[in-house]
Amino acid sequence: MLPAVLLSVPRAPSRGARPARPGAASTPARRWALAGLLAAALTLGGCAWGPSPAQARADAQPPAPPAQWAALGAGTPLPATPAPADGLAQAAWWRLLGDATLDGLMDQALARSTDLAAARAVLRQARASRDLVAAGGQPRLTASGSAQASRSGGDGSQLHQAGLDASWELDLFGAQRKATAAAEATVQARAADLDQARVSLAAELVLAYLDLRAAQARGALAQQSLQTLQRTRQLTDWRVQAGLDSPLSLDQARAAEDQAAAALPPLATAERQAMHALAVLTGQPPAALQAQLAAAAPLPQVPAALALALPADTLRQRPDLRASEAAVRAARASLAQTEAARWPSLTLGGSLGVSALRLSGLGSAPVAGSLLASLGATLFDGGATRAGIVVQDAALERAEIAWRAAVLAALKEVEDALVNLQGQQQRQAALRAAVASAQRAADTAAQRYASGLIAYASVLDTQRTLISQRDSLAQTDAALLAAHVQLYKALGGGWQPEAAGG
Numbered sequence: 466m467l468p469a470v471l472l473s474v475p476r477a478p479s480r481g482a483r484p485a486r487p488g489a490a491s492t493p494a495r496r497w498a499l500a501g502l503l504a505a506a507l508t509l510g511g512c513a514w515g516p517s518p519a520q521a522r523a524d525a526q527p528p529a530p531p532a533q534w535a536a537l538g539a540g541t542p543l544p545a546t547p548a549p550a551d552g553l554a555q556a557a558w559w560r561l562l563g564d565a566t567l568d569g570l571m572d573q574a575l576a577r578s579t580d581l582a583a584a585r586a587v588l589r590q591a592r593a594s595r596d597l598v599a600a601g602g603q604p605r606l607t608a609s610g611s612a613q614a615s616r617s618g619g620d621g622s623q624l625h626q627a628g629l630d631a632s633w634e635l636d637l638f639g640a641q642r643k644a645t646a647a648a649e650a651t652v653q654a655r656a657a658d659l660d661q662a663r664v665s666l667a668a669e670l671v672l673a674y675l676d677l678r679a680a681q682a683r684g685a686l687a688q689q690s691l692q693t694l695q696r697t698r699q700l701t702d703w704r705v706q707a708g709l710d711s712p713l714s715l716d717q718a719r720a721a722e723d724q725a726a727a728a729l730p731p732l733a734t735a736e737r738q739a740m741h742a743l744a745v746l747t748g749q750p751p752a753a754l755q756a757q758l759a760a761a762a763p764l765p766q767v768p769a770a771l772a773l774a775l776p777a778d779t780l781r782q783r784p785d786l787r788a789s790e791a792a793v794r795a796a797r798a799s800l801a802q803t804e805a806a807r808w809p810s811l812t813l814g815g816s817l818g819v820s821a822l823r824l825s826g827l828g829s830a831p832v833a834g835s836l837l838a839s840l841g842a843t844l845f846d847g848g849a850t851r852a853g854i855v856v857q858d859a860a861l862e863r864a865e866i867a868w869r870a871a872v873l874a875a876l877k878e879v880e881d882a883l884v885n886l887q888g889q890q891q892r893q894a895a896l897r898a899a900v901a902s903a904q905r906a907a908d909t910a911a912q913r914y915a916s917g918l919i920a921y922a923s924v925l926d927t928q929r930t931l932i933s934q935r936d937s938l939a940q941t942d943a944a945l946l947a948a949h950v951q952l953y954k955a956l957g958g959g960w961q962p963e964a965a966g967g
Contacts, residue, residue, distance in 0.1 A: 527872035535880055558958045559671050562765035562946075566758075567674050570747055574670050577748025581666060584659040591655040595648035602641035604633035612824070627827055628818030635813065640805035647798035654791035660784035667959035670746045671950050677739035679943035681761035684732040686939055690932040691725040697911070697928065698722050701921055714921035721925055725932070764942055767949060783875055783957030789868040796861035803857045807850055809842035878955035886952055889945040896938040903931040 559571055575581065606629065613624045636642060698718035704710040740758050741751035780786070814837040819830040843850065910927040913919045953959065 527869045528876070556959070558953045559667060562671075562767075564674075564762075564765045566762065567671065567765065570674065570743060570754075571667065571670060573747040573749075574666055575663070578662075578666055578746065579748060580662050581659070584655075584662040588652070588655040588659050591648075591652045595645070595652050598648040599645045602634075602636055602645065604631060606631045623822055623824075624820060625822070625824045625827055626818060626820040628816055630814070630816045632812060632814040635811045637811055638805040638808040640802050640808075643798045643802035643805060647795045647802060650791045650795035650798060654788045654795065657784040657788035657791060661788065664784060664954055664957060664959040666746065668950050668954040670743065672947055673739055673742040673746060675764065675943050675946050675950070677736060677743065677758060678762060678764045679939060680732050680736040680739060682764060682942075683936055683939045684729065684736065685761060686932075686935050687725065687728045687732060690928075690935070691722065691729070694718070694722045694725050694928065697921075697924060700915065704917075709917060710921060717921060717925055721928070764946060767946060780872075780875055780879060780956060786868075786871055786875060786957075789864075789871040793861070793864045793868050796857070796864040800854070800857040800861050803850075803853050806853075807843075809840055812839040812841075813837070814839065875955065879952070882948065882952040882955045886945070886948040889941060889948045893938070893941045893945055896934060896941055900931070900934045900938050903927065903934045907931040 560568055608627075608629055610627045611625070615622050615624075634641075698715070698721075701710060701715050701718040705712055705715045737755075740754050743758070744751050744754045747754070815835060817832055817834045819827050819832055821827045821830040907924075907927040907930070910919060910924045914921060914924045
């Protein structure tokens, strides 16, 4: 390090003497020496390490979103219904489902979620760290005081002192500004993480709610199927007793009835597990919502506004992409901060102090002052500075790669969600037609069996087909809603814009 240059030698003036003017002890030679040292340090700082590795690599940019989603150009296109003007489709899309129970659960989750609470704490910590870094560039002022008593032989003496010390490291080459910029970018990344936690929470809660209602709907269908099979078994029992049918038909009817009864416990288990998931997501014990959600309710209806041909630009609002971009900005600022450390540092310091033999004499004691300028630069460190720059440059490259990877993954998620949405729509339409046909076949078979025109095996086949198709349709109804949820999650829906500030 270069030596400190003393601009004014501190000295305590004699009683009654005029305090020395700061800088009075400086001489032209000393000023020229300071200028020479500064010029030498600048020359060494600029020539010793060469250009930064980042200067040889252009700033990486992620791939741009496509002009149109590929899924919308193949097969049956999605309805191009415009999004609501109030932005509800992005900020609170679940309210478009029109389910008051779901809205209430979401309000509880947003208020009580442990994941959101943890993300808020991380954001608060990042903001405090930013303020701490920013404070490092401000002048520091400290006060001190001391009292000393001594005795030699029979004589005693006292000495009381008080003083103020100030110091300030000038940010000549922007190291402090870059450190503050890196901390600010980190704050923005943590704010985006909080928004991403909201997105994930909203999607997870809606999916759990759909699981609950789907289990209840499938349970109701299974119960109806069981009752139908019970009536058929009773009819078969009567026909066997009357000699109109064989015992084999009765055994088949009983087996079908038992099989339908066996389908009920797994659906009840899925219903209870969905309740547990919803309770935990809302920050409550697993059994807290059983009474509230025990009554079955239908699946929410999908409004037309949910099936949107959304433009690719909406992808830019995804919080995880904003967090990745902020991480790149933080890495760039950290690299610039490390590069600035190659250059000299200039620290200004000053002090004012008084001393007296008695405490009462401090107020009238003469003031001694000093001003110190310290200039320092590393001339040789075995390549440590250069290695630090390479480390930060590699961290920047990694952040840029992660940013590009995140954008590619987001594009894939949207395309997958759109393809899945199309597939579920087509499957739902086909299953609705299949259920209608299976229902007509089952009704016809039941009538012909009651009239003795066909064997029970034909009735059993049609009933099994109807039960299977109805259950598949119920699952597809839930899967179609889940596909909408995945699309909104892929597009970053569910966060409040005001939460992005830092």
